[in-house]
Amino acid sequence: xxxxxxxxxxxxxxxxxxxxxxxxxxxxxxxxxxxxxxxxxxxxxxxxxxxxxxxxxxxxxxxxxxxxxxxxxxxxxxxxxxxxxxxxxxxxxxxxxxxxxxxxxxxxxxxxxxxxxxxxxxxxxxxxxxxxxxxxxxxxxxxxxxxxxxxxxxxxxxxxxxxxxxxxxxxxxxxxxxxxxxxxxxxxxxxxxxxxxxxxxxxxxxxxxxxxxxxxxxxxxxxxxxxxxxxxxxxxxxxxxxxxxxxxxxxxxxxxxxxxxxxxxxxxxxxxxxxxxxxxxxxxxxxxxxxxxxxxxxxxxxxxxxxxxxxxxxxxxxxxxxxxxxxxxxxxxxxxxxxxxxxxxxxxxxxxxxxxxxxxxxxxxxxxxxxx
Numbered sequence: 001x002x003x004x005x006x007x008x009x010x011x012x013x014x015x016x017x018x019x020x021x022x023x024x025x026x027x028x029x030x031x032x033x034x035x036x037x038x039x040x041x042x043x044x045x046x047x048x049x050x051x052x053x054x055x056x057x058x059x060x061x062x063x064x065x066x067x068x069x070x071x072x073x074x075x076x077x078x079x080x081x082x083x084x085x086x087x088x089x090x091x092x093x094x095x096x097x098x099x100x101x102x103x104x105x106x107x108x109x110x111x112x113x114x115x116x117x118x119x120x121x122x123x124x125x126x127x128x129x130x131x132x133x134x135x136x137x138x139x140x141x142x143x144x145x146x147x148x149x150x151x152x153x154x155x156x157x158x159x160x161x162x163x164x165x166x167x168x169x170x171x172x173x174x175x176x177x178x179x180x181x182x183x184x185x186x187x188x189x190x191x192x193x194x195x196x197x198x199x200x201x202x203x204x205x206x207x208x209x210x211x212x213x214x215x216x217x218x219x220x221x222x223x224x225x226x227x228x229x230x231x232x233x234x235x236x237x238x239x240x241x242x243x244x245x246x247x248x249x250x251x252x253x254x255x256x257x258x259x260x261x262x263x264x265x266x267x268x269x270x271x272x273x274x275x276x277x278x279x280x281x282x283x284x285x286x287x288x289x290x291x292x293x294x295x296x297x298x299x300x301x302x303x304x305x306x307x308x309x310x311x312x313x314x315x316x317x318x319x320x321x322x323x324x325x326x327x328x329x330x331x332x333x334x335x336x337x338x339x340x341x342x343x344x345x346x347x348x349x350x351x352x353x354x355x356x357x358x359x360x361x362x363x364x365x366x367x368x369x370x371x372x
Contacts, residue, residue, distance in 0.1 A: 009107065009129050013126060013127065017123075018119040018120045018122075018123045019039075019119070019120075019331075021039075022036055022038060022039060022329045025324065025329065029324070029325075031327065032327075033327050033328065033329040034326075034327035034328060034351075034354045035327065035328045035329065035347065035350075035351035035352075035354040035355055036329050036345075036347075036351070037328060037329055037330050037344050037345040037347050037351060037355060038329040038330045038331040038343070038344075038345060039228070039329075039331070039345065040166065040223065040302070040303055040304050040343075040345045041222075041226075041228045041345065042222075042223055042224060042225070042226035042228070042275065042279075042303060042346075043345070043346070043347040043348060043351065044226060044275050044278050044279070044346075044347075044348065045226045046225060046226035046227050046261065046265055046271075047225075047226075047264060047265045047268035047271040047272070048271070049264045049265070049267070049268045049271070050225075050227065050261040050262070050264040050265040050268065051261070052264070053260050053261055053263070053264035054230075054257045054258075054260060054261040054264075057256065057257040057260045057261075058257060060256070061256060061257060063256055064252050064256065065252065065254045065255055065256035065258075065259050066254075066256070066259065067251040067252055067254075069088075069089035069254055069259050071259070071263055072089055072232075072259050072262055072263045072266075073087050073088070073089055073234075075263055075266050075267070076089070076234055076266065079266060080210075080236065082210045082236070083210075083239065085239035085242060085243070086210045086211070086236060086237060086238070086239055086242055087234055087235070087236055087242065088234060088235050088242050088245050088246075088249075089232065089233070089234045089254060089259070089262075090233055090234065090235070090245070090249060090253065090254070091231045091232075091233070091250070091253045091254065092220060092222060092228075092231040092232065092233040093193065093195055093218045093219075093220045093222070093233040094120050094233075095231070095233065095250075095253065096218055096233050096234070096235050096245075097120060097121050097124050097191075097218070098124045098127070099245050099248050099249050100158075100191065100216065100235070100245075101121075101124040101125055101127075101128050101130065101158070102124075102128055102248050103244055103245070103247070103248060104157050104158050104189065105125060105128045105129070105130040105157060105158060106128070106129065106130075107128070107129030107130075108129065108130075108131060109129075109130050109131065109157050109158075110130070110131050110133060110151075110154040110155055110156040110157065111125045111130045111131065111132050111133065111156055111157065111158045111159075111160070112132075112133045112134070112135070112147055112150045112151045112154065112156045112158070112159045112160070113125075113132060113133075113134055113147075113159070113160040113161075114134060114135055114136070114137055114142045114143070114147065114160075114161070115134035115135065115136050115137070115335045116137065116167070116333050116334050116335030116338050116339070117142065117160065117161075117162060117165070117166075117167075118160070118162055118166055118167075118193065119334065121160050121191075121193075130158075131154075133150055133154050133156065134150075135147055135149075135150050137168070137338060140168045140170050140298060140306075140338065141165065141168070141170040141171075141172065142161050142162065142163070142165050142170070142172075144161060144172065144176075144177060144180040144183075145180055145183055147159050147161060148180065148183040148184045148185065148188075149183070151184065151185050151188045152183075152185040152188075155185075156185075156188050157187070157188060157189065158188065158189050158191060159184070159188060159189070159190050159191065160191045160193065161177075161190060161191070161192055161193070162192075162193040162194075162195065162196075163177060163192060163193070163194060163197075163204065163206070164194075164196040164197070164199070164200050164204065164300075164301040164302045165302075166193075166195070166196065166302065166304075167304075167306060167331070167332075167333040167334075167338065167341075167343050168298060168306050168333065168338055168341070169298055169299070169300030169301060169302045169304060169305060169306050169343075170298065170299070170300075170301070171200055171201075171204050171301040172204075173203050173204065174203055174204055174205045174206040174207050175203065175207070177192070177206045178206050178207055178208055181208070181214060181215070184214055188214075189213075189214065189215070189216060189241075190214055190215045190216070191216055191218070192206060192215055192216070192217045192218070193217075193218050194206075194217050194218060194219055195218065195219070195220045195222070195223055196223055196224075196301065196302040196303065197219065198223065198224035198225070198272065198276060199223065199224055199276060199279055199301060199302050199303050200301035200302070201301060204301060210236060210237070210238070211238045211239065212238065213238045213240075213241070215237065216235055216236070216237035216238075216241060217235065217236040217237065218233060218234070218235050218236075219233065219234050219235075219236065220232070220233040220234075221233070221262045221265060221266075223302075223303055224272060224275060224276055224279070224303065225262070225265045225266075225272065226265075226275065227258070227261060227262060227265060230255065230257075230258035230261055230262065231255065231258060232254070232258050232259070232261075232262040278346075278348075279303045279346045282303075282346035282347060282348075282352065283300055283303075283305055283346055285349075285352050286305040286307070286344050286346065286352065286355070287305060289352065289355060289356045289359060290305070290307045290359075292356075293359050293360055293363055294310070294363075295307050295308060295309055295310060295363075296308040296310070298341065303345060303346045304343050304344060304345045304346060305343070305344050305346070306333070306338075306341040306342070306343050306344075307341055307342050307343070307344060308340055308341050309340055309341060309342060309363075309366075310340070311340060311370070312336070312339075312340055313332075313336055313339035313340060315340075315366055315370060316332050316339055316340050316341060316342055317332065317339075318362075318365070318366035318369055318370070319342055319359075319362050319363055319366045320332050320342050320362075321362075322358075322361065322362025322363070322365045322366055323342075323355075323358055323359065323362045325362075326358040326361060326362065327354070327358070328354060328355055328358045328359075328362075330342050330343060330344055330345075331343050
């Protein structure tokens with residue numbers, strides 16, 4: 001029987017995804033989650049103006065979305081004080097990561113990231129045959145100097161660094177990262193993922209010149225803007241690199257209603273400020289829940305908190321499993337020593353109440369099962 005003739009690269013790849021979605025977990029457990037606190041979604045939701053704009057757009061969903069996302073790009077350029085040539089909109093940061101890797105990485109090319117950092121980036125690198133090199137975190141922070149040194153050692157074409165970081169919630173000042181750029185080797189591009197930048201303290205964004213060819217930045221409407229399901233992300237960078245995306249991107253990949261909603265969300269900065277304040281209050285509440293149970297919350301500049309469970313990854317996984325069994329969806333870092341933690345997304349009081357009720361029970365089970 002005739003079979004599809006897969007490429008050798010495709011044949012070498014596992015048929016797996018970077019994350020198992022909460023819906024898949026609900027199907028496996030046969031019940032919905034009481035609290036959805038694992039995917040760093042903004043449970044406080046998008047601007048009511050964005051919701052209204054998307055609802056009003058549905059009657060014309062028969063139209064393709066503008067392949068240039070012209071109105072949204074123009075608004076983003078004005079928001080950031082840059083040219084429209086320096087910004088491109090795409091299907092969430094995940095989609096944009098895939099396009100960037102496709103532009104730069106051929107089979108055998110070296111790429112550098114932190115061990116345990118955002119796995120979707122690694123997925124794209126593997127999918128195009130890149131060779132991934134990792135460096136450890138330093139005090140639960142990504143280490144730019146170690147990343148850049150590794151890039152020089154292996155001749156990397158691309159380095160990934162998230163600021164603020166996922167999964168730890170840690171961050172560097174923008175000024176410190178700008179100074180570290182002097183160590184980035186020639187011919188290497190820094191991919192600076194700023195998905196959580198709206199949640200971070202003033203001064204976290206790196207004040208790099210928009211046309212600096214050493215850096216490209218990714219931003220999103222999935223986190224603080226509360227539109228994860230709409231899949232709207234964008235990249236900021238030098239005009240030549242931004243223009244190169246047009247060689248490989250899906251020009252009709254952007255949902256028309258999502259473009260309209262993102263534009264309305266961007267224009268409602270009052271709602272964004274309110275949500276950021278709610279996120280801050282929820283971070284404080286999660287921290288207090290952790291301390292009430294003898295655990296240590298790590299400082300966070302994101303819409304989640306990493307909680308140190310005090311032992312190894314097996315113990316943290318047992319705590320996570322105990323929470324999931326009680327209907328609380330959470331996640332945890334993949335690599336040691338960060339996997340001593342569980343990661344809790346910010347959310348409204350009713351969901352954090354459920355967390356507060358379930359956590360001591362999950363901890364008790366994990367402690368009882370731990371070898372003496």
